[in-house]
Amino acid sequence: MKLSRSLLFLALAATSTGLLRADIVTLKDGKKLEGTILEQKPEGVLMKYKVTAKIMDEKFIPMAEIAPGGILKEMPEEVEIKELRKLVPTVDLMTAEKYEQLIQDRLRPFVNRYPGTPQADEIKKMIDELQLEKEKVVSGGIKLEGRWLTAQEARAEKANVDAYLIRQAMNDKAATGDWSAALREFDQLTDKKKFHLASIYYPKAVEEALAILTNYDAKLSQMIKDQPVLQKQRDESLKRLIEPDLTRAKSAIDKEVSDADTREELERKDSKWLTPYKYNLKLLQDLQKNVFAEKTKLQKVNIPQITKICEHLHQATIHFYADKIVDGELALAEAIKAAPANPEYGPIIQIYMNGFKQKRMEYAMKQQAAATNAVIGAPAVNPAAPGVGAPGVDSAVARALAVAGGQAPPAQPTAAMPQPVNAAPQGVVGQPQQVPVGTVPVQQPINPSMTPPPAGGVTPQAGVPMQQAAYAQPVAPAPAPAPVAPAPVEEESTISMDTILTVAGGAVVLVLLLVVLLGKKKPKGE
8 A cells, every 4th residue: 555645754764763853962171073873871871972064973872972961852843843943034035835735734733743743843933934925825815936926016026926936947958958948948937928028027127137158158169069079979889889889889879869959840840949869960060050049139229228127017007907007108108218228128118008009098088987977877887887977878879869968979988998008907906097187298209200109008019020110218207188089980871860860750740640541430320
């Protein structure tokens, strides 16, 4: 019968109690021996202690050599809890499943093994803390760089979270020496269709990618230097072989080359960062050319400047989801200041501008709808269907009544807001701010001849060229112009009030005509 992970851990702990001990014996000369006391007698102690970090020795230490009170015996629970304490604070972006696994597989077994001990009480408090963190995750919150974000903040930070994970994967692969895989991760951050360029983690990733490229260049240089030597050694080894070993060796080499060629063909479809093969000199040389080109390109990046752009765009995103239009546009204006020197951010900034413009339009329409409904005595919003009049009142009739009262027609429901970042959910949270007297003039690009990116936060399709908008320094806020009535809303395809009155009048005339005719016709026998 198989043991569960918890039972297996318990069994291993029970059989290795002696190994878990971390006893310390202090000698009279001040030297301390750390290890496990195997036996203690009045005349001395038998101890297995560490000579070095990896070498253990066992000897009997007379009591005459031990300092008074110099025997410190550590219990197993005191040793085990040292490792468990390392679990808090928890790592970033842990899932609810990971929290549950940590609690059930590591912490609760400890409490069951050492009930009633101070260490068990400490672990119980740790369990309570992790349970609270798990509840935050279940409710949509996340932990990013040691700080907790609410569900709403997590939605606004979605693009940053994605970029953080990609950057983490890049560094993890670089740590194993898999430079090509690390650079494939970095390519995801530079993909303009995914908005990772606007992440606060992109500038940091650029610096790290430069270090990766430097290390990769050194490795490729060595591999290119070693390739002729390795090839010569392989050829000479084949010459010394006789059948059947020669045939088997050639078959193994052919399979290895075939596998390398297949891998190269598959990887080439998705990336220029291919897995190097030490016998393929041309592949190694091509990779080094790619490294040189990428390194040259990244060295031209003004990291302090793009750091400022990304920070301001990050603030604009947070304000966008908090419905702080003015603050968001101010942050966007700061990003625009550095945009001319970084044209790759032009389309991204344009989408942010479209987003705030749409938000202002929606807010203005909501204000006008509220004013119109106040005049006709109808509620501003139908909770069952936002943007629609009171239940039971036809929207066309409501508009006709508004027109008859000298008011503009109520606004139609608008579509979802364009997203300033592609991964963040649509919608507006909370109530919009009042439009201030002065606004930041970022609603239109300075160069109108440039083609703006698609509205709604949708990035261009692959293969479809798109010009990048150019931006100039923003000017000081100007007084707001006089309110302009929004464009008239297209009427629904329903019968107007004039048509209704015409049809009703016609019906009355018809009835009167029938009455006259019937009055002239006398019934027989009358």
